[in-house]
Amino acid sequence: METYSTLLVRRDTKDSPPQIFMEPGPSGWRLPVFVPQQDIYNTDIQTANTLVDQQLGIAVVTLQALRLPEPTIGGPLNIYVMEMRLTDDSQNSQAPLRDGKWFGQEALREVEFALPKERAVLTAWLKEAQGENLPSLRLPWWQEGWFEETALNLKNHALELGRTILAPVEQVRSASTSALLRVLTEQGFLYLKAVAPPFALKEVALTMKLAERDPLHLPVVLAAERDRLLLADFGKHRPLGSEIALEQWEEIIRFYAQLQTSSVSSVPEWLSLGCADLRTNHIATHLEELIAQVPERLHGLSQQLSIEELAQLRTLVNPLRDMCRELSDYGIPDALEHRDLHAGNVAVHEGGFLIYDWSHACVTYPFYGFGSLFLDDDWFPQQPELVSDLRDAYLDTWTQYAPLPRLQAAFELWGRLRPLFLAAHQSHVVASYQERLGGESNSYVAETATGNALQYMQWWLSNHWRNLLK
Numbered sequence: 001m002e003t004y005s006t007l008l009v010r011r012d013t014k015d016s017p018p019q020i021f022m023e024p025g026p027s028g029w030r031l032p033v034f035v036p037q038q039d040i041y042n043t044d045i046q047t048a049n050t051l052v053d054q055q056l057g058i059a060v061v062t063l064q065a066l067r068l069p070e071p072t073i074g075g076p077l078n079i080y081v082m083e084m085r086l087t088d089d090s091q092n093s094q095a096p097l098r099d100g101k102w103f104g105q106e107a108l109r110e111v112e113f114a115l116p117k118e119r120a121v122l123t124a125w126l127k128e129a130q131g132e133n134l135p136s137l138r139l140p141w142w143q144e145g146w147f148e149e150t151a152l153n154l155k156n157h158a159l160e161l162g163r164t165i166l167a168p169v170e171q172v173r174s175a176s177t178s179a180l181l182r183v184l185t186e187q188g189f190l191y192l193k194a195v196a197p198p199f200a201l202k203e204v205a206l207t208m209k210l211a212e213r214d215p216l217h218l219p220v221v222l223a224a225e226r227d228r229l230l231l232a233d234f235g236k237h238r239p240l241g242s243e244i245a246l247e248q249w250e251e252i253i254r255f256y257a258q259l260q261t262s263s264v265s266s267v268p269e270w271l272s273l274g275c276a277d278l279r280t281n282h283i284a285t286h287l288e289e290l291i292a293q294v295p296e297r298l299h300g301l302s303q304q305l306s307i308e309e310l311a312q313l314r315t316l317v318n319p320l321r322d323m324c325r326e327l328s329d330y331g332i333p334d335a336l337e338h339r340d341l342h343a344g345n346v347a348v349h350e351g352g353f354l355i356y357d358w359s360h361a362c363v364t365y366p367f368y369g370f371g372s373l374f375l376d377d378d379w380f381p382q383q384p385e386l387v388s389d390l391r392d393a394y395l396d397t398w399t400q401y402a403p404l405p406r407l408q409a410a411f412e413l414w415g416r417l418r419p420l421f422l423a424a425h426q427s428h429v430v431a432s433y434q435e436r437l438g439g440e441s442n443s444y445v446a447e448t449a450t451g452n453a454l455q456y457m458q459w460w461l462s463n464h465w466r467n468l469l470k
Contacts, residue, residue: 001038001039002075002078003075003078004033004034004035005030005032005077005078005118006031006034006079006082007080007081008020008056008060008082009081009082009144011144017130020102020126021103022111024099029113030118031079031118032056032100036048046170046171048062048065048082049062049171052080052082056096056098058084059084059085060084061171063081063083065079065080065081066078066447070115072116077118079117079118085148108122128448134448134450135448137176137196137436137437137453139179140194142449150181150194151181153192154181157230158183161190164185169181169182169183170182170183176433176449176450176453176457177199177359178194178199178359179193187233188235189234190233191233192228192230192231193229195228195229197436198435201226201227202273202274202275202361203229203361204224204225204229205273206270206273207224207229207358208224213259216351217255217354218355219231219356220232234347234349235351236350237348237349238347238348238349239344240344240346240373241343241379246386248348249379250390252346252373253394255353256338257366257398258397259336260335260337260366260369261398264333264334266336267279270336275362276362276364276425276428278337278362278424278428279363279365280327283324283420284320284324287320287321290424290427293427293431294310294465295310296434297431297458298458298461300458301462303459305462305465320417320468323416323417327410327414332365332407334363335365336363337361337363337365338361339360339369340359340360340372341372342372342377343377362428365414365421367414368418370391371418374390374391391408391411392404420464420468422467430461433453433454437450437454
């Protein structure tokens with residue numbers, strides 16, 4: 001089990017300095033620990049908020065969630081920066097149901113910490129909170145007060161739609177890509193999604209455009225702003241999983257293939273909306289540049305590619321370019337690609353299913369959605385042949401471009417090139433965030449939410465390049 005702690009923030013007044021709650025222990029002071037029944041992903045904000053409420057007796061919202069290595073505990077340390085939430089029966093002066101003490105910034109200088117990483121995160125957060133100019137993405141939902149302001153905005157939207165609000169606004173997500181709130185009404189949930197600047201314009205415009213095509217299987221947009229979406233209820237749903245009937249898996253993957261084939265004629269439109277241009281010939285043409293940028297894209301990451309690995313990548317330029325051209329020769333066109341089509345982004349309900357969260361959408365060679373669903377997770381360990389059956393069901397829609405045996409051959413070649421396409425996309429994502437930092441990425445602080453998020457993006461990028469070398 002990993003370790004989970006909360007950096008719990010309190011202010012006596014809006015303009016007063018922040019105070020942090022800490023607990024004493026045999027080897028020093030620590031941030032309060034909360035214990036889930038099983039490991040949770042650091043974007044699982046609802047679970048973390050509920051656990052802190054139950055185990056510490058404090059209503060909170062999460063500002064930031066970091067996952068960091070901590071050698072002294074032999075595993076990852078998950079730190080949730082949390083703001084005390086005002087409710088009908090709580091005030092900012094309320095103390096957690098634990099033995100501990102609130103510390104101001106000056107008093108914390110004298111505190112002996114049990115975990116060095118907690119001190120580093122706390123020091124960095126306090127510097128940002130006091131206005132020091134650390135490299136930061138400056139996402140609004142990482143700031144104190146954003147939740148209450150945006151929750152009020154969501155409730156106003158509900159009232160404007162003539163809805164009756166049945167429960168308090170809930171926080172669903174607070175990550176480097178987006179934040180998500182929801183409120184229950186007599187007609188189901190209303191969702192308000194705020195999108196990070198690298199993706200905002202694209203996701204808002206693309207989600208609206210896709211909803212026009214198929215509101216049954218894509219999110220229904222009730223209102224939109226520059227970086228926000230008000231979304232209708234997904235219905236009573238659950239994520240995809242191994243308990244889903246094979247027929248529904250096939251229905252989903254056939255729909256996705258049909259969505260992609262119908263997108264082919266509109267490629268210029270998808271690109272104009274901001275979808276990354278990762279078309280096969282584009283990647284082949286810019287391959288040398290892409291590899292030359294690897295050190296810059298990974299700058300600050302401790303697990304840099306070695307000089308030998310970079311040299312090996314450079315020797316692959318011509319073979320990879322030849323493989324891209326061979327793939328293009330199969331005659332299968334580039335299409336709209338979700339690029340994050342894992343099971344958590346497909347909601348299954350009684351009436352069917354819904355594919356959502358299009359923030360990473362791009363135009364590239366198809367097949368990636370299938371790969372994300374079936375090659376990254378082992379849903380059928382006892383029946384591995386089902387993956388091949390579902391692959392052929394997916395390819396069936398593409399037979400308008402080539403017969404099935406030729407499509408299967410293209411799929412096999414694509415599988416060998418998959419790490420290259422994944423690296424190209426992740427390089428685009430990292431570059432977008434580095435640009436957002438305005439060149440400050442060379443000196444980001446790993447113990448801030450910005451640094452932690454960027455390091456994980458860079459780790460995935462390095463992993464894709466290393467997979468290409470295998």
